Amino acid sequence: MPLDQAGPASRPKLRIAVDIGGTFTDLAAFDEAAGELRFGKALTTHGALVEGIQNTVEGAGASFADAHLFLHGSTIAINTLLERTGAKTALLVTEGFRDIYEIGRVNRPDAYNLFFRKHVPLVERASRYEVHERLLASGAVHKPLDEDHLRKVLRSIEPGSVEAVAILLLHSYRNPAHEVRVKQIVAEELPGAFVSASHELSQEYREFERVSTVAANAYVGPRVATYLGELSEHLDEHGFGGAFFVVQSTGGLFPVEHARRDCVRMLESGPAAGVIGTQAICEGLGLQDAIAFDMGGTTAKAGVIHGGKPLTTGSALIGGYEQALPIQIPMTDIFEVGTGGGSIARLGQGNALRVGPQSAGSMPGPVCYGRGGTEPTVTDANLLLGRLDPDNFLGGTMALDLAAARRAMEEKIAGPLGMEVMQAADGILRIAVTTMSYAVKAVTTERGLDVGSFVMAVYGGAGPLHASAIAREIGIRQVMIPYAPGYFSAYGMLFSDLRYDYVRSCFRRLATADFAEIEGLYAGMESEGMAAIEGSAVKPEGVTIERAADMRYVGQEHAVTVDLPRELFEGGDREAIKRHFDAQHAVRYGTSAPGEPAELVSLRVTVSGLMRKPPRHAVPSGGEQPEAEALVRRKQVYFRGMIDTPVYRRDLLRAGNRIAGPALIEEHASTTVLQPGDALEVDAAGNLLIAIGSDMQ
Incomplete structure (x- = not known):
């Protein structure tokens, strides 16, 4: 019987997903027997990543011996390149x-x-x-x-x-x-x-x-092969007898033995999983277009769901456009900036305030972590402004040192600039927000998409703190904070499918292309994909095959990737293929040339093995007014001045509840900030739907 389908009662029922970030290691585990989700978070142990994974598993009350599937995403490959x-x-x-x-x-x-x-x-x-x-x-x-x-x-x-x-x-x-x-x-x-x-x-x-x-x-x-080998040995030593899969940069899964050979395929594994999780939520809400925005402790990343599918690319520049090295593999189209909760604020030439890209990471971490950090960070600024609770960080498991953060901000930033501490902290956040908005623009405006027409799904431990401010910066009117945002990349892995991508260069004029030859190339790639799926340790519930082609106008140098239904090639419908290309070219570049001849450059096939997904999260219904116990306290929070602000527990909010900003919504691994003028509603799946206000108050 397939490993991912129901079996004997003695078979392990747990599906564990772990994502390693620059600051925290996150876990999401689905108990198939109980139908429950568990989450865990621990500081990333740089130099001994496997130790951090074990800490996270134990903190979530899970065990590798109880798991039949282990899914993993890590920044080790991208960090090795960048560093x-x-x-x-x-x-x-x-x-x-x-x-x-x-x-x-x-x-x-x-x-x-x-x-x-x-x-x-x-x-x-x-x-x-x-x-x-x-x-x-x-x-x-x-x-x-x-x-x-x-x-x-x-x-x-x-x-x-x-x-x-x-x-x-x-x-x-x-x-x-x-x-x-x-x-x-x-x-x-x-x-x-x-x-x-x-x-x-x-x-x-x-x-x-x-x-x-x-x-x-x-x-x-x-380095990657050694790490994955050590992790495999660790799993064996702790009684894991299931299948170990790694998340690719496309968001799909592939076996660990393939990952140890084709390491660059996991460069953006964690961020891609977050985009897959966003896609799953959008399907439930009937949304076709959304921005997936992830802000963790070290970086902020943005991807796009367009027409119900994640935007992908056949290549990416790693290390910034000016000095980048290209990587020519299929991957989710993600743009990343060096701004996260641990980004360090410093004064540069002429006392100019800079935020990032240097990060305090998990060691020593922000000053308020009390682990030896001496330079103020974005997290320290949020704490000083009242947006984080020093006694309730990570559900109260990690106390934050407010006094130390204040001293560092005064000594390093506020004092030299002749500012009040709160003004300095607010300035740090404003700079961080502007920088993070570039990531969103890079995957929308620069791709020919109207950013204002998208809903922005925001996650990562630090994302909901800044969601409203980023939306205001770039003119987004709707923001969604999904269930468990602090663990969302790991959670998204539970919705990933087995995936194999193939591409063959094939230079042919569309007007004279031999469709029998093209069909043969597609069929060959599809057979490879089916063989890979059939050889997997985990048997999927179904298989889908998608075709695409890289096309360009005759005389152009670069091509655009166009999704093409199979029947267009089976029927030899050259005009329909050309219309698809013209439309995609118009989206990408803002113009097209229907009267100009086109040519095929490369053919692409994606073969996906569909995995059984965990059930959608749901919350009980309630009235418009949150229940009394959901309001846990009121506190002074800085919004261009101190404002008395209610603080709610997210786990006690009910579907249909409405909250007007300013307000804070706290949960174990994140805090959502509603600015004055914002309006929040809780949907049936527990997502926080925020209508962004037009003016700061």
């Missing part, structure tokens, strides 16, 4: 192309910036070696692989100087035979090295993007 703490890596590349990784696209995003710096490759030039071989663009062999020369090159590498090897051979997306053989030889000559070949990650053209992707995979590979 440049990866393995000593060598790059094997086709003869004559040693420098394509460094040359890149020769783009200069800011033409008048005298301080512009080019991207810095993860592999230095001395560690890039040429391989004597060459394929043609058709995949035919132009120059056979010289195996003897390759072995001489590998033997010339000083023992112990290389931990990982990346392989990029020209046109291997057409014919991977040479890369396959090179990988075999590397394994023989450099046993113990992590080896990654480009065709395993990307079947698309564009050699710079492909070499950047495989180099990144090799660079993070040893």
Whole structure:
């Protein structure tokens, strides 16, 4: 019987999902027998991540021995890239192309910036070696692989100087035979090295993007593979006998053994899971368009649900546009800024106040954590303004030091600026809000979408504190705070499906394309996906297959991805395909050219194995007025001045309750701030639906 379906009473019934962030490690567990959800949160233990996971599991009263499924998302891959703490890596590349990784696209995003710096490759030039071989663009062999020369090159590498090897051979997306053989030889000559070949990650053209992707995979590979191996051993030692899946950057699940090889596929695993959770909630509410906004302790991220589906991309720039390294794999379209609850506020040149991107993380953490932090952070500012309760943080399990936060704010910010402490704290939040609004604009306005027409779903431990302010900053009128926002990325993993993405470059004019050939390419990718699903340890309840194509107008350089129903290709409906492309081009760029010829660039297939989902959360019905016990106290909170503000317990609110701002709604791992003028209503699923006021009072 499939592992994820009902079975004997003795079978473990728990499904555990864990997301590791820069500050906290979050857990969401679904007890299939009792139909209950459990949550846990603990500080991330950097340097010993497995320990933090165990702390979270124990804090939630769960056990790995009681689980049949473990789902995991982590920032370890992206952090290794951004912090440049990866393995000593060598790059094997086709003869004559040693420098394509460094040359890149020769783009200069800011033409008048005298301080512009080019991207810095993860592999230095001395560690890039040429391989004597060459394929043609058709995949035919132009120059056979010289195996003897390759072995001489590998033997010339000083023992112990290389931990990982990346392989990029020209046109291997057409014919991977040479890369396959090179990988075999590397394994023989450099046993113990992590080896990654480009065709395993990307079947698309564009050699710079492909070499950047495989180099990144090799660079993070040893650290990620070691970590996942240690976690697997830890699970075994604690009686876990189920299936271990990792969340990909698409929000889909893939087996841990695949994750240990294709590490770059989990770069944005946690944020992508949050977008999947947002999609699930939007389905329940009948919403087609929503912004998924996640603010944790270190960063803030934004993604988009458009037309009921998460927006995805075939590539992303990691490390900021100016010096970024491209990663050419399917992923959820997410934009990230270095602003979170732990973001440090500092005075720069000319006493200019800066917030982030440096973060206090979990150690030492914000000053108020009492773990050795000395510089004020966004969390310290929220505490001083009365928006956090020093005696009720994380449900009272972690006391906050208000006096220490005040001293740090006075000494580091308010005193040097000649301001009151409360004004300084408010200034920090205003700067943070402006920075975070850039993330939302990047995935909406810059994608050709009208941000004002979207509902913004806000989660993460720090997100609901700033939701109203961010919405006001960019003109959003409706905000939704979902159930359990402080654990939401982990919660979203419980709604993820098995997912396999495939892509094949296929340059064909739409007007003359051979649909039989195209159908053959699609069918081949779909067969691969079905085989992967059938070989999974967890058998899904159903399978869906989605087709798309990268298309462009003839003469263009870059393409847009267009979702295309299967029947358009089966019927050879060129006009309908062209209309879909024109419409998507208009959304993406604000214009289209229906009279211009188009061409296909790449074909894409997504095969998903549908997992059984936990039931939707529901709350009892109540009247418009919250019950008396839901109002736990009143306190002074700063909103451009101190205002007497009611504080409610979220778990005691009922469907239909309405609250007018200003107000605070507290729960175990988060606090929602209603500003003056805002109006809140609780829906049947327990979501907080906020109509944003027009003016600050």
